[in-house]
Amino acid sequence: MNNPRILEIRRGVLEKNDLLAQQLRTRFNEAGVYVVNLVSSPGAGKTALLEVMLRHLRESGLNAGALVGDLAxxxxxxxxxxxxxxxxxxxxxxxxxxxxxxxxxxxxxxGIDLSDFDYLFIENVGNLVCPASYDLGEHLRAVMLSVTEGEDKPLKYPTMFNSSDVALITKIDIAEAVEFDRKAAYTNIQAIRPGMVTFETSAKTGRGVDAWLSYLAERREALHTAAPEAESS
Amino acid sequence: MHELSIAYNLVDIASQAAQEAGASGVDAVYLRLGKLSGVEKDALLFGYDIAIKGTLLEGSRLEIEDVPVMVYCPVCDAVSELPDIQLFCCPQCGTPTGDIRQGKELEILSLEIDDEQPAYS
Structure with a gap:
């Protein structure tokens, strides 16, 4: 005979991922590498901007690597x-x-040694929905929005914009040609995540890349100050 | 769409818990789903019916409790429900706030299971 009863479990569906992400973050901290998760829709210019960022960092004598996700x-x-x-x-x-x-x-x-790196960039799959739910152990999540996409993207994908720490507006060199409404874009970003730091960048002209990288350097420094044991290991 | 892979995760956790409790079957899974979880309810229900096939959960239903977003307003010193996830500001005074206190849940609360033998408790 069946006896239905309620079994309380209270467990997060993504608990395995969250636990592993936490372990990765600890590993990154111990290695002293600052990890950034880059998310955007397909074609927003993640790879183009990342290529310029990697070049700039290399020229400054810093070691940066990239893990890049694609369907194929x-x-x-x-x-x-x-x-x-x-x-x-x-x-x-x-x-x-x-x-x-x-x-x-x-x-x-x-097979890299994480402690050889100052920065690790994770380029997520181009998608403004699904990556929002998955912590990858990153220190910072940056969402990209290209000027060609429409200023209301943050309103259409609030979960992704809200779960990100920084917004990067990309392809700013063609903003005028595509009649990008800067004010609307900022209003929408701030509506979804009040106080969100936003940079305007161009992979083509290099505009804004230094400011964004300086910001990352500050964040990296702050992390090391907050966790001095990570430095000594 | 990642709801199918979420559904498989959910079914794995639930069937393991049901098995450990000595259940002969599962009638329902109760889930708390936050508005900011990034998971779409209908897609998850669709994925659930696929993921339960051939498991202890086959034939069970997924009961989803929608969890609203709650934000803290430093001006009002109060937590209130956000009526619209396209505008993160205090619904009382309009102060912008990103201090989210609830709404990201993706949590299995409980299972309704059948015991093989009469329960003693």
Whole structure:
């Protein structure tokens, strides 16, 4: 005879991912590497901007690497490698986002020593929905919005914009040509995440890249000050 | 769409818990779903029916409790429900606030299970 009863469990559906992400963050802290998760819709210019960022960092004598997620092909890793920085492709095989276990598996496969790096950039799969739910152990999540996409993107994808720490407006060099409404874009970003730091960037002209990288350097410094034990290990 | 993979995670956790409790079957799974969880309710229900096939949860229903977003306003010193996730400001005084106190939940609360033997408690 069946006796229905209620079994309380109270468990997070993504608890495995969250736990692994926490372990990754501890590993990143111990290695002294600052990790940034870059998210955007497809075609917002993640790879183009990242290539310029990697080049700038390299010229400043800093070591930065990139893990790049795509549904298929290793074209982006090849493109990023042109900057001279180490890059490793994660082909998700149809998965629309990266998960923490993919990061830890691919770090092992890549075989780099994290403590050799100042920065690690994770270029997520181009998608403004699914990546929002998955912590990858990053220190900072940056969402990109290109001037060609429409200023209301933050309102259409509030979860992603709200879960991100910084907004990067990309392709600002063509803002005038596409009649980008700067005021509307800022209003919408601030509506979804009040106080969100926003940078205007161009991979083509390099505009805004230094300001964004200076911001990252400050954040990285703050992390090291907050966790001095990470420095000594 | 990542709801199918979320559904598989959910079913894994629930069937393991049901098994450990010695259940012979599961009638329902109760889930708390925050408005800011990034998970779409209908897509999750659709994914659930696929993910339960061939598991202890087959034939069960997914009961979803919608969890509203609650924000703290430093001016009012109060937590209130955000009526609209396109505008993060205090619904009382209009002060912008990003201090989210609730709404990101994606949590299995409980299961309604069948015991193989009569329960003693």
């Amino acid at each position: 092909t290793d074209n982006d890793a090849k493109r990023l490698a042109r900057s001279g920085a180490p890059a490793h492709q994660i082909e998700t095989g149809g998965n629309c986002h990266l998960e923490a276990d993919m990061i830890s598996d691919h770090l092992a496969e890549w």
